[in-house]
Each structure stands twice: as C-alpha cells, then as structure tokens.
Amino acid sequence: MGKLQDIFIRLLERWKMLSKGKKIAISSLVIGTITILIYIGISASKPKYSVLFSDLDPKDSGNVVEILKEKKVNYKVQGSSILVPEAQVAPLKMEVLSKVEFTGNSKGFEIFNNDSMVSTDFENQIKYQKALQGEIERMIKAFEEVKESKVILKLPEKDAFAIKQNTNKASAAVSIKLKPGIKDLKTEQTKTIVSLLTGAVENLQKENVHIAVNGMKLATSNLYEKEGEEGLLASNQQDIKNAKEETLKKNVLNVLNPIYGNGVNVAVNVDLNFDAIQTETKDYKQGVVVSEHNIDTKDRNSNSNVTSSPVDNNMSNRAGNSANDNTTEHKESTKNYNVPEVVKKEIQAPGKVEKVSVSVAVDEAVGALDDGSKEKIRSTVASAIGFDEKRGDTISVQGFDFKNNNKDIMDTANEELKKSEMQEKRNKIGMGIGVAITGIIILLGIFLVYRKFNKDQEEDLMDNLIEDSVMPKDTVSFEPIIFEKENEKSHMENEVKKYAQSKPDQVAEIVKSWIAEDER
Structure with missing residues (x-):
C-alpha cells in the first residue's frame, strides 16, 4: 500500500511540474481513450439483430409489427425487412406464422366469407374469378425465386340454359417479378408454373398460358414447339x-x-x-394367292341318227347310233397374289x-x-x-x-472440424480481445508520451540549473573565500550551495529525479 501511495505522490508531483500545454494534451488523450472504451463496451453489449421477415406486402408487414408491439419486442424496420434480436427470431417466426395469414395483397377464396345472400350469378362468377386469381398468385409467390406475381384469367362464360356446351378456351396471363440476383426462370420451372395453371383452371390448355418474367421477357415463347422432333434442350442434355x-x-x-x-x-x-432419328424400312415377302379364276371351255360338234319306237320312252328300242364328233377345248387360268409389304419404323x-x-x-x-x-x-x-x-x-x-493418403485426408478433415468448432468460440471472445489490445496500446502510448514529457521536464530543470550556476569563463569573477584556498572546484561548490539555499524546491526535484533514475 505504501508503494502505491508513493507512486501516486510522484505522479502528482510530476503532473504539477508539467506545463499547461502538456497537461491539456495528456488530459485530451486520456478522455479520448476512456470515451473509445466506453463506446466499444456499449456496442458489444447491444443485442445483435437479425431478419424476421423481408419483402412483405405493406399490409402483411403492418400485421407483423402489431404483433411485435403487443409482445413488447424490440424491432427495427430497414427497408422492406423487419429485424428483431437474433435470439428471438425462431420463436417469434413460429408465433407470427400461427397468427398472421400472409396474403401478399392477393385475396383468395376468403372473398366469399362476407358474401351476401342476394348476389347475382354474374357477381358470383366475378368473385370466383378474382378468388382463383388470388389463389394462383399465392401459389406462384411460394416459389423461392419469385418476389411478386400477378395473374389475370379469362374464363369462358357459363350459361345454365345453353343447349350446346361452350367450346371457348380459357386463357391466363401471368406477370412474374423475380428476386434480386435471379435473372430468369429455367425451362423446367416455367413448365411447372404452366402445369399448375392448367391443373387449377378448367378448360385451360398449356398453349393458352402466357408468362412474362421481369416485365418484358416472354418465358413461354416456343416452350413446347417441336420439342420431340428437335431433341432435348442443351441444359437437359448436360443433366x-x-x-x-x-x-x-x-x-x-x-x-x-x-x-x-x-x-x-x-x-x-x-x-x-x-x-x-426415325428410320423406315420396307420388306416384300413371297406372294400368297388370294383369288384364282379358271376357265375351261370344250366345244363338241356331232351328227347322230337315232331310231326309236313311239310307243313309250321307257320302252324305247334304239336300232342304232351313228355319230361324227368334232371337239374344241380352251383353258384359261387367272391368279391374284397378295405380296406382303412389311414397313418397319424405328425411332431412336x-x-x-x-x-x-x-x-x-x-x-x-x-x-x-x-x-x-x-x-x-x-x-x-x-x-x-x-x-x-x-x-x-x-x-x-x-x-x-x-x-494425400487416407491418413492425411482424415487428419485434414479432423483439423477442419476442430477449426470449425473453435471458430464460434473465437468469434465470441474476439471483441473482448480486441478491446483489451486496444486498451493496452492506448495505455502504452500514454506511458511513452508521459515518459517523454517527464524527460523533457528534467532536461529543462537541468538546463535552468546549469544556466543559473555556470557562467562563461571569460566573465567569471572569483570572490575570495576566507580561510580556504580559492580554486574553480571550490567556487562551484559554493555556488551550488547558494543555489540550493535560494531555490530549495527545484534542487529537491532534481535530487528526486536522480534517485528515481537510479532505482530504474
């Protein structure tokens, strides 16, 4: 305790010996250091904020803020993002999702919740179309790449008294705004949206779906044309x-x-x-008879004399038969064959x-x-x-x-795992170490500046002492000293004694500084 008191007294005495300018400089440095340390401490103690929700519709954002106010949760609004303390993000997100139905400014079938009993069929049809558009918009917004979407449907009119079914086709126009950093939709993503639309809207064909991405680019242009004939797309080929x-x-x-x-x-x-590749092959087999037409003609010319009894045919008596034959024969054959033609089509x-x-x-x-x-x-x-x-x-x-053999690979993997485990701890103590190092550097700077000021002060005191006690040789006049032989050494001693008697405080400070230097 005594040493600390002595150090404090010495510092106080040295402070009194400093000039006014040096006192102002040291005071400013100390106050600045303390201010920096206080600012760092306050910044480190502040909670870290993280995003709870972002890119919400203004109405949905207002509902979320109302819940946060009711729960008295600290929050910040930065642009289109709502930030809360990082430790509360997960529980707050679950609670908000359970209480708020995010519509994204798109009304779905809840539009019929407050429906009046006197609505006409035309009004109900319009409401149904709006509700269907809203539901499709929500469905498209659910994709990670989509920021905003707008859907307009053209549905064929329905007439309950129509004798013939309406053959008009439905159509859909979709405008999609992608999130920052995403330039375009992939072909498969576009087809997915088209498929969802054709499945949700009655009598809607994929050719009647038109999708515009980021305002002016038509994503459905030539989406399905000649897909099978021209082969797969380049992206699909690589996959x-x-x-x-x-x-x-x-x-x-x-x-x-x-x-x-x-x-x-x-x-x-x-x-x-x-x-x-499509290949067509024709092969002709051996013919098979499918029909046959034969003509066989015999022409016989003859002269004959027959005698008979007119009594009865059953009892005819032929006396004789004499003939002179002349025969002509003609044969003609026609066959119709069916030659099989085998057509083989191969599609690679x-x-x-x-x-x-x-x-x-x-x-x-x-x-x-x-x-x-x-x-x-x-x-x-x-x-x-x-x-x-x-x-x-x-x-x-x-x-x-x-x-890198197996052992080296395993060692490297283990080292990487250890590094990742230690990284979190390092991040937590990193700011503390930074504050400590900053404080040490500042204190070291103060010490060096103070030491330099102290050394300059000692040199000033010594210069004053020498100036007061030492005179130039050519102007020195020695006064006789009684009972002693006068010389330069004795004269100097006498002058020092006189200086000590006239200025004891300065001499005491010089002696203390000498003692302090010896102790160091």
Whole structure:
C-alpha cells in the first residue's frame, strides 16, 4: 500500500511540474481513450439483430409489427425487412406464422366469407374469378425465386340454359417479378408454373398460358414447339450426361472400394447422341394367292341318227347310233397374289450411348499394380459399365502415388472440424480481445508520451540549473573565500550551495529525479 501511495505522490508531483500545454494534451488523450472504451463496451453489449421477415406486402408487414408491439419486442424496420434480436427470431417466426395469414395483397377464396345472400350469378362468377386469381398468385409467390406475381384469367362464360356446351378456351396471363440476383426462370420451372395453371383452371390448355418474367421477357415463347422432333434442350442434355456418368462411376466404385478402400479414384466420360432419328424400312415377302379364276371351255360338234319306237320312252328300242364328233377345248387360268409389304419404323430416342471411357487411378500405397492386377481391374470395370468393344469403349488403369493418403485426408478433415468448432468460440471472445489490445496500446502510448514529457521536464530543470550556476569563463569573477584556498572546484561548490539555499524546491526535484533514475 505504501508503494502505491508513493507512486501516486510522484505522479502528482510530476503532473504539477508539467506545463499547461502538456497537461491539456495528456488530459485530451486520456478522455479520448476512456470515451473509445466506453463506446466499444456499449456496442458489444447491444443485442445483435437479425431478419424476421423481408419483402412483405405493406399490409402483411403492418400485421407483423402489431404483433411485435403487443409482445413488447424490440424491432427495427430497414427497408422492406423487419429485424428483431437474433435470439428471438425462431420463436417469434413460429408465433407470427400461427397468427398472421400472409396474403401478399392477393385475396383468395376468403372473398366469399362476407358474401351476401342476394348476389347475382354474374357477381358470383366475378368473385370466383378474382378468388382463383388470388389463389394462383399465392401459389406462384411460394416459389423461392419469385418476389411478386400477378395473374389475370379469362374464363369462358357459363350459361345454365345453353343447349350446346361452350367450346371457348380459357386463357391466363401471368406477370412474374423475380428476386434480386435471379435473372430468369429455367425451362423446367416455367413448365411447372404452366402445369399448375392448367391443373387449377378448367378448360385451360398449356398453349393458352402466357408468362412474362421481369416485365418484358416472354418465358413461354416456343416452350413446347417441336420439342420431340428437335431433341432435348442443351441444359437437359448436360443433366442427362452428368447423371449417366455419375451412375457408371458409382457402379465402378461399388466394386472397387471394398478392395482398395479410398485409395482409388474413377473418372467416367460418356458420349451420348441426342439426335432423334426415325428410320423406315420396307420388306416384300413371297406372294400368297388370294383369288384364282379358271376357265375351261370344250366345244363338241356331232351328227347322230337315232331310231326309236313311239310307243313309250321307257320302252324305247334304239336300232342304232351313228355319230361324227368334232371337239374344241380352251383353258384359261387367272391368279391374284397378295405380296406382303412389311414397313418397319424405328425411332431412336435421344440420349443413345455411343462411347464410354473410364479412367481408374489406384494409390500405389495400397499395393503395387502388376499386369495381372490391372487386367483384373479392367475386367471388373468392364462388367460394371457394360463394356462394348464394338462401340469403342476404353478402360485405362494406372497406379499413382497419391499425395494425400487416407491418413492425411482424415487428419485434414479432423483439423477442419476442430477449426470449425473453435471458430464460434473465437468469434465470441474476439471483441473482448480486441478491446483489451486496444486498451493496452492506448495505455502504452500514454506511458511513452508521459515518459517523454517527464524527460523533457528534467532536461529543462537541468538546463535552468546549469544556466543559473555556470557562467562563461571569460566573465567569471572569483570572490575570495576566507580561510580556504580559492580554486574553480571550490567556487562551484559554493555556488551550488547558494543555489540550493535560494531555490530549495527545484534542487529537491532534481535530487528526486536522480534517485528515481537510479532505482530504474
């Protein structure tokens, strides 16, 4: 306790010795440091805010704010986002969703909740159309990529007394505004929206759905035209190619991993033909008789003399028969054949595999590969991929010294896991460490400045002492001292004594500074 008191007294005495300008500079530095530390402390103690909801309709945002006010929850509104303390985001979101029905300024079938009993059929039809439009708008807004949507339906009129069914087609116009950062909808996403519309609206064909994205781009233009004839789209072709390669790669790894573990890498490249080819073949078989027409004509000319009794035909008596025959015969045959014509049409579906190339790299740390081992691997891989030599398939097997073996990989993974676990702790104490380092730097700066000021003050005191006690040699006049032999040393001692008697405070400070320097 005594040492602390002595240090405080010394500091107080040194403070009194400083000039007015130095006192102002040191005071400003200390006050600024304290202000910075207080600001950092207040900033660190403030709760961190996170987004509760964003991009809401003004009406929905108002409903959310009302609930937050009722629960007396601190919140901030920044643009179209509502922020609350980060720790309360999850429970507040669940509670708000259970109480607020987000409509996005689109009214659905709840429009009939306050329906009057005297509505006409025409009014009900208009309300139904608006409700259906609102429900479809909500459905489209539910997609992650969509920020806003507007749907206009044109429904065919229904007449209860119509004898003939109305054949008019329904149509739909949809305007979609995407979220920032998303430039366009994919083809499959557009088809999904079209499919939902055709399923929700009666008598609506996909050709009558028109979707505009971000104002001026028609997403449904040529969406379904010649889709089957021209083959698959380029994006789908790449997806099919990647899926085929991934399937073959997985088949190869399934048979090699039990043998080599993680010491094997496989790369597969598949060449696919996405052309839609239609082939027509005609084959004529042996004819078959389907009808036959034969004509056989015999012409016989004869002269004969017959005698008979006129008594009775049953009892005729022929005395004799003499003939002179002349016969002509004609034959004609006509056959009709049916020649079978076999027409064979073959349509080659897009995506035919034309060639498969497989490269297998085995870590030599698992075991050196000889020709026999490589041949076994080729045979195994060939069975896994459905190898076809006529197709030009190739299999390459090579042994390599992997730079990162399994142990290194596991060690690296463990290190990354530890780093990720420690990152959160570091973030929590990071600000505290920053404040501490800042404080140390500021205090060190104060100490160095104060030490420099103290050193300058001591030098000023010494200069004053020397100026007061030491005179130039050419102007020095020595006064005789009684009973002592006068010389320069004795004269200096006498002058110092006189200075100490006339200015004891300054001499005391000089002596204290000397003692302090010796203690250091």
